[in-house]
Amino acid sequence: MLKKGNLSDRETTIARILRTLGKDPMTRGQAKQAAILLDVHWTTIYRLRRRFLADPVASSLKPHPPGPRTGSRRIGRHTEVVIDDVLTVWLPAQRQLAHPLTSLVAEVRRRCMEAGVSSPSRDTVARRWSSHKREEALERAKSPKSAIAPGNFIVGKPLDVVQIDHTQADLIVVDDLTRRPLGRPWLSLAIDVATRCVVGFFVGIDRPNAATVALLLTRIVLPKTEWLSKLGVRTDWPMHGMPRMLHLDNAAEFKSRALQLGCAEYGVELMYRPVGKPHFGGHIERLNRTLMERVHDLPGSTGSSPKGRKERRSEQQAALTLGEFEQWLALEVGQRYHYSAHRGLRGDTPAGRWTTLCATSPVNGLSAAPDAALRFLLHFLPAARRTIQRDGLTLFHIRYWHPIFTAWRETDHDVIVRYHPEDLSRIYVKVARHDFIEVRYADLRRPAISLWEQRAAVKHLREQGQRTVSEVMMFRTIEEQRSLVDRAQRATRSVLRRRLPKTRGRPRSELLPAQLDDKRASQATPIDYSQPISAYDVEQW
The missing domain is CATH 1.10.10 (Arc Repressor Mutant, subunit A)
Structure with a gap:
């Protein structure tokens, strides 16, 4: 290479080859032959020749001066x-x-x-x-308070870092009515890294989505007394509060706009694991394994490996409903896991470590406002932007109405709508910075439906060749599908009753509880609410 300002051998060689091509139009074959000689792409030959013909000297082929270096700054x-x-x-x-x-x-x-x-x-x-x-993230990563390394995540205060993950339980649950297998439920878990306490979990049959994350966050933040009371579980579970950081994997529901906006609203930071490196979420992964080891003792367990699942006959042995499995998990975590010695805590229990750390570093919760819990949930539900039309607001082919829409229609008001995928009978429309109003169906006779039912109905109508889907057609399809499921369930129960042994002539005490329930159901007379109900007879004295 020559000094700056002089020609290099490369430029001389390019000029020599281009001169042999003359000034006539160049064919693609010639360009490809020259490209082979110069070891460049054939389209580059056209650019070089254009510069050379404009000024046929070798110096015209000098590379353009390089641009600014990466990271350099050209403003004042x-x-x-x-x-x-x-x-x-x-x-x-x-x-x-x-x-x-x-x-x-x-x-x-x-x-x-x-x-x-x-x-x-x-x-x-x-x-x-x-x-x-990026610089702030690197500084946090280097901070001794939250040192991140494969298999090592040191956190000093409760709820400073909460890891969340989903897993499909190694268990088959059954239907509440027919007791037939439903499938493997999904378990969403949240663990506090500092204390190893389970600060919340959620169980569902459907694959986790943005609404699942929203409900799990309410379990983390709100006291668990009311939830445990509904489950019928008596245990001490004081772990709750507002997390400062959520440590997540790269699933779609953790990248949703609803989660990002909600966390920004409440000052919760989001940290994502590196792709393909599950050991960066080692605490939640170990908790999943611990709970699944206990699940393997339950009837209907599938085991952790696909090998040998046919021999285990999990579907024939399945006995727990989804609600019963949730009760079992609440007891397992609240009474057993939290009060067992944890190796990661050097023999201390998660509940004991929570009490010790909270004495010096109290956790923050929601405000005492009566609607604080609902407002928190709404900020994390999926959102959509809609414009108020003359007949109201349309979402998922369903029309909604509220009297305030009359005033908003005059100004072409755009609104942010929050909805719960499990219940589309009501939506929540943001009217101010922190306020929402509840909006119902425009036709209040419509039944409550889920987003999955709505999508299934729309898909069914599309498959039938319907280009446009109306609200009436969609709800009619959903009602037909529900009727089909209801008839199938009644037929199944009828077949099961016919298979039961005859009970005539046997003492009532010998009947099984399920047989008694079927007998009471067969003797019960349904009430026709379309007819006037007569008064009950009263015994005369």
């Missing part, structure tokens, strides 16, 4: 000072920003105008902000 020093001051001082002092980047750009430009310096572009501010966030 005073502008840099303004941007750094806004990112490090002004931004952390702002609690709630609806559009952070827009607010950042406006503040930077305002300060630049006051200082009399040139204002940066929006893209420049966005790049500086992204770089600033």
Whole structure:
């Protein structure tokens, strides 16, 4: 290589080859032959020849001067000072920003105008902000308070870091009515890293989604007294509060906009594991294994390995319903796991470590407002943006109505709608910064349906060739599907009753409880509520 300003052998060789091509139009075959000689792509020959024909000297083929180095900054020093001051001082002092980047750009430009310096572009501010966030993340990772390493995650205070994960339980549950196998339920778990306490769990048949995460977060934040009372479980479970950071994998429900907006609302940070490295979530993975080892003792267990599942006959032995499995888990965690010595705590129990750390570092909870729990849940539910029309608001082919829509219609009001996938009979519309109103069906005669039923009905109508789906058609399809399921369940119970041994002539005490229930059901006379109900006869004295 020659000194700067002189030609290199490479440029001389390129010029020599291009000269042999003359000035006539070049064919693709010629370009490919020259590309082989110069070891470049054939399209590059066209660009080089264009430059050479414009100035047929070898120096015209010099490479263009390189652009700015990666990370170099070309804006003025005073502008840099303004941007750094806004990112490090002004931004952390702002609690709630609806559009952070827009607010950042406006503040930077305002300060630049006051200082009399040139204002940066929006893209420049966005790049500086992204770089600033990466630097902050690296500093947190290097902090001794939360040192992250494979298999090592040291946290000093309760609820500083909460790990969440989903797993499919190694168990088959049965239906409440027919006691037929339903399948393996999904278990969503949340563990506090500092104390190893289970701060919440959720059980469901359907695959976890954004609504599942929202319900799990309410279990984490709210006291568990009411939930345990509904389950019929008596145990001491004081672990609850607002987490400071959620440590998650890269599942879609953990990347949802609903979760990001809700966490931003309540100041909860999100940290994601590196892709393909499950050991970075070792605490929650170990908890899953611990609970599944206990599940293997239950009837209907499938085991942790697919090998030998046919021999285990899990479906024939399944006995627990989904509700009973949830009760068992609450007892297993609240009475056994929390009060067992934990090797990661050097022999201390999770409940004991919680009590010790909370004495010096109390956890934060929700406000005492009566609607605080509902408001918290709504911030994490899936959201959609809609415009108020003349006939109300339409979501999932369903029309909703509220009297306030009349005033909003005059201004073409756009609203944010929150919905629960398990119950579409009501939605929640945001009217102010922190307030929601409950909105019902426009036709209150419609039954409550789930989002899965709605999607199944729409899919069925599409398969039948319906290009447009109306609300009437969708609800009619859902009612037909429900009737089909109801008839199938009644037929199944009828077959089961016919298979039971005859009870005539046998003492009542010899009947099984299930047989007694079937006998009472067969003797019961249904009430026709469409007819006037006569008064009961009263015994005369």
